[in-house]
Amino acid sequence: MIRIASAFLIGLLFGAGLLLSGMANPAKVLNFFDFAGSWDPSLAFVMGGALLVAAIGYRLVLARPAPALATSFSLPARTALDGRLIGGSALFGIGWGIAGFCPGGVVPALGLGRIEPLAFAGALTAAIAAVRLLEARRAQRPQAA
Template identity: 70%
Template structure:
């Protein structure tokens, strides 16, 4: 159990460091990516492309194993259909990202900056998660 916690912490630190080094904890940088007609900044596309490449290679390598190192089995989604909750969630994610300049992955490391906007975003995200869980019950 302790090994899983330490590995999760290490993975989170690597992810947070990557997000911070790429500048993706800065909402203005993210919002500039969406401002195609103005001060467009394509760097987010390179960050996303790099993440996609690493993920594609990583999944191919890891899923060749019979099981993960620290669990009995892989926990992969079984459903592959596109339904209303998936579309609504993706839409809300995109709208929130476009308005605030934060995505969940970038907002957590941004908390370390002491930026009030990051705290407000994370609090709103937590409320949204809690509300969704209540509605689904």
């Protein structure tokens, strides 16, 4: 129960930070990418602050033998830069630049009562389902010799 409550509180804090910083507003995000027009550098400060907090947090947390609410850390085993990672990152950036939403920022924006976050969340969910379906089909195909 404490793990669920802590995850809820952490998510609430994250969402509140996104709302307070304006990152749930797609116009603010899109203005960051508009260098020739109404450029808004505030997103760079939000990202820089997030990177600073994350860098310090990771150093402190990973120095411990285990997380506070788990028996061991669950870190990615793969560390190589491959086509899937680079392609997924590129698609993420393109989608963010077009829509002004990222998956983290769209969640608190869903509560604003607008259709755009709902459409983005639906498209994101459909894309995740399509990738999982394609990967499952690829895994079922016999390997060529």
